[in-house]
Amino acid sequence: MNAPLPRWVDIGLIPLINVAVAFIVAGLVVMFVGESPVTAAYLMVKGAFGNGYNIGFTLFYATTFIFTGLAVAVAAHAGLFNIGGEGQAYIGGLGVGLVCLSLDSILPWWLTFPLAIAGAAVFGAAWAYIPALLQATRGSHVVITTIMFNFIASALMVYLLAGVLHKEGDPAPQTRDFAAGGQIPKLDWLFKPLGLDMGSSPLNITFLLALIAAFVVWVIIWRTRFGYEVRTLGISPRAAKYAGMREVRLTVLIMMISGGLAGMMALNPVMGDQARLQLDFVEGAGFVGIAVALMGRSHPAGIVPAAILFGALYQGGSELAFDMPTITRDMIVLIQGLVILFAGAMGSLFTPAVARVFAGVSGPSKSDRTRYGSPEEKA
C-alpha cells in the first residue's frame, strides 16, 4: 500500500483541482453559447472586486453564504445532509420579522438586533427540529424530510405574507417597512480607512456576526467534547454508540445548531438590506450553502473563502449579465451545480491520478482504489 498523500495535497490541492475543473467546464459552456470565457471571467472579477461598491455587494452575499455554508457543514460532521437550509432560513426570517415588527419603534437597533439574532436562530432551529427528531427516533431520512420542509416553509410563508403579516394596500406580499429600530448599521465605516468607498452597497454588521459564527463553529466542532462526539457519530455511528454517546440527543442538537445557523442568514437581507420581510428573500442561498460547504470541506477556514468566492460569483454574475446579455445570472446556478458535482459527488475523481503523481508509480493497486473510494474519505 502506498503512503498516504501529504496533508496539503489532500486538503489543499485536490479541492483546488476539483473547483478548477468545475470552472473549466463552465468556461466551455460559455464558449458553447458563443462568448469568450476569458472576457466573461474578466468582467466577472471586475464586477465582483472592481471598486468599493462592488466589494460591498460581494461581501454582502458572502455573509449570507457563510451562514448557510456553516449550516450544511455542522450537520455534515454528524453524517447528516441538511438540505433544508433554504426552508430554515425562510422561517428564520419569520423570527427576525416578528421581533422587528413588534419592537422596531420601541427599542433602538442595538437592542432589537440581539433579539432578532435569537429569533432567527430559534425559528431556524425549530424548523430543523422535527426532521432531526424523526431521523433520530423514527429513522425517517433527514434528506427527504428537510426537502419536504422546504416546500412546507415556502407555502407557510406565502400564506403569512399574503395574510396576517401583509401590509394593507401593498400589491406585493410583504410586511410593512421596519422603523429605525429594525434596521442595522452598514459597514462602510470599517472599510473607509482602507480607501474603499462602499457607497450604497448593503454590506452590514451581520458580516461581522458571520465571522464570529464561523469561529464559534470551529470551537464547537474541534474544541469541545460535544464536537468530538458529533464527529465520532459522523465517522462511525457504531463507535459512537459503543462509546456510550447519545445518538438521539447528538443528532437533534447538531441539526438544531445547523437550522439555527441557516436561520441567522435571514438577518442579513431582512434587517440589513430590505428592512421588511418579503417573499422569497432567501433566493436559493440555502442551496448555495451546499456548494460552499463542499468546497470549504466543512471547515470554517475553508467555508469563509468559499463563501466569498460564491459572493463574488453572485455579484460578478449580475454585472456580467449586464455587460454580456447572452450570459444571464443563471450562469451562477450552473457553476454552483458544477462545483457540487466535482467538489462533492466526484470529489475523489482525481485522487488516484494525483496519488500516482506523488507516489511515482504506474498505477494504484486495487486496495488503494477502494480506500480512496470509500465513503468515509469524503466529507
Added chain:
Amino acid sequence: MDTLVQLLDLTVRSSVPLLLACLAGLYSERSGIVDIGLEGKMLGGAFAAAATAALTGSAWLGLLAAIAVSVLFSLIHGFASITNRGDQIVSGVAINFIAAGLAALVGQAWFNQGGRTPQLQSEQRFGELDLPFVEALADVPLVGPIYSDLISGHNLIAYIAFVLVPVTWWVLFRTRFGLRLRAVGENPAAVDTAGISVSWARYRAVICCGILCGIAGAYLSIGVSAGYVKDMTAGRGFIALAALIFAKWRPVSAMWACLLFGFLGAIEIRYQGVALPIVGIVPVQLMQALPYILTVVLLAGFIGRAIPPRAGGVPYSKER
C-alpha cells in the same frame, strides 16, 4: 357530475408528469441509486423537447431529444455514484442545478426570449387524441361523460404513462432484468457473488430512469403546454419523490399516490378561494403543502411504514 368529471380530468392531467417521474425514480431507487435529480432531469428534458420541436418542427424529435438529454444526466449521476462511488444525494443536487442553469443559459443564447422557447404550433406538439366511439358514446348517461371527457382527449404521452404502470410492474417483478435490478438494490454483494455485474445492473436502472424523466419533461413542454418556460417543472420532481415514498416503492401504489397528489393539485387550481362545505375556504397554500406534509407523516411511521430498498444510497465496493 360534470364538475366531478372535470375535476378528475384535471387530476389526470396534473398526475401524468408526476407518474412518469415517480416510475423513473422507482427504477433507480429499486436498484439502490437514490435520485433526487428527478426534477433536474425533467427540466432538462422539457427544455430539450421544446427547443428541438421549435427548431425541427417535429414533436417526435422533441421527445427523442428530451430522452437523450435526460439519459445523459442520468449517466452523469451514474458515473458519479456508481463508478466513482460518490454521494448520490450530492450528485442529485448537482444535476438539479446544472440542468436549471444550462436550460436557462442555452435557452437565452438560442432564442433570446428570456429563457423561454418560442411558442409551438399544434403540429409541433403532442395533441389531444380522441379515442374511438367518443361521438357515439357521448350521450350515454354516466358512461358517456366519463369515457369522452375523462378517458378520451388526453395526449399520447398521458396514455403511455398509464400503460407504463403495469409494464413497470411486469418488468420489475416478472423478468430476469427486474429481479437483478431489485437484487442490487437490496443485497448487491449477493448479486456480485452470483457473477453478475452490480454496476451494469445499476447503470441500466438509471438509464431507464433517464428515459422516463425525459418523457415526463416532454409531456410538460410539448404536451400540455406549447413551449418551455423557465423552471416549468416547479417542484414536480420532488412531489414525485414524495409519491414514490408514499407508494412504498411499488408501481401500482405509485400510480395511486400520483393520482392523489394530482387530485390535490386539481382541487388547488379549481377551488382557489371557493368556500367548500363544512371546512370553508381552504388556503391554497395548505393544498400546495399537503403532499409534503402527508409524506412527512408517512415517513414518521404514523400511517404505515415506508421501508426503502436496503442498499439505497450506499455505493457498492467489492470486498478487499
